[in-house]
Amino acid sequence: MELQPGYSLWIKPPAEIAEQLSKIMTGISKLHNTPLFDPHITLIPHQFLTEQEVIEKAREIASLLKPFTVNLTKIGHNDAYFTALYIHAERSAELMNANKVAQNTIGMDEVYMPHLTLLYGDLPLEEKQKIIESIGDDFNITFPITSIYVYYTGGNPTGWHEVAEFTL
Numbered sequence: 377m378e379l380q381p382g383y384s385l386w387i388k389p390p391a392e393i394a395e396q397l398s399k400i401m402t403g404i405s406k407l408h409n410t411p412l413f414d415p416h417i418t419l420i421p422h423q424f425l426t427e428q429e430v431i432e433k434a435r436e437i438a439s440l441l442k443p444f445t446v447n448l449t450k451i452g453h454n455d456a457y458f459t460a461l462y463i464h465a466e467r468s469a470e471l472m473n474a475n476k477v478a479q480n481t482i483g484m485d486e487v488y489m490p491h492l493t494l495l496y497g498d499l500p501l502e503e504k505q506k507i508i509e510s511i512g513d514d515f516n517i518t519f520p521i522t523s524i525y526v527y528y529t530g531g532n533p534t535g536w537h538e539v540a541e542f543t544l
Contacts, residue, residue, distance in 0.1 A: 377457050377496070381530035383430040383539065385420040385437070385478055387446070389492075389519045400511055401494050404461070410497035411533040417446065417465055417492050420478045422529050431540050434526045437478050438542035443522045444470035448492055451513040453504045460497045461504055463515050465490035474521075496533055 388394060397415040405412045423430060447466040454460070465471060467490060475488045495507070526540040 377532075379422055379530055380424065381528075382422045382424045383427060384418055384422050384527050384529040385430070385434055385482075386414075386416040386525045386527050387419050387474070387521045387523070388414065388416045388525060389446075389517075393517060393519050396517075397492070397494070404495050404507055404511075408495070408497060408499060408503065410460075410495055410499075413493075413496065413533045413536055414527075414538075415492060416525070416527075417471075417490055419475055419524060420482055420484065421486075423482060425482075427526075427528075427539060430526050433481050434524055434540060434542050437474075437481050438524050438544050440477050440481075441474050441524070441544045443520060443544045444468070444474065445518055445520055446471055446490075448515045448517040450515070451494075451508050451511075452491065453501075453508070457498055458496050459491065459493055460499055461495035461507060462491040462493040463517075465492060471521075474524075478524075 394415045448463045449466055450464050452462050452464050471490055523541050523543050525538055528539050529536050
């Protein structure tokens, strides 16, 4: 699935945790021929703003936030391509506030379900259940968030890339 040109705001686990998650994601992706992407929690989804507009807003958002911690919990899945298989992120006050600040700055008002997606794709429920059986359903991974990232998220997910990072 491809998206029109646009940008998203992400928060990401530190390198050592990202590497662990990437190994899981790579194994699943290769097995099911689905696109690979960087492990992340979307703070603000795909926006049709210019790169400069998104960068300015991300800089402002970062200036309003302090570092916080994210806790990944249990596996979830649904029928949507971009959330086919994911790990729930605990809805902590800090994470929900970060999203609220970001939405207010961008000019959005959407329901936020914090999660880290492991798999994009259109897989049958039986396949998702097999994946969950093989990787487990309880993750309990905690990590610090010290930056927000602007990602170009147009086109195919394999072409998505980081544009800017802003320290909280």
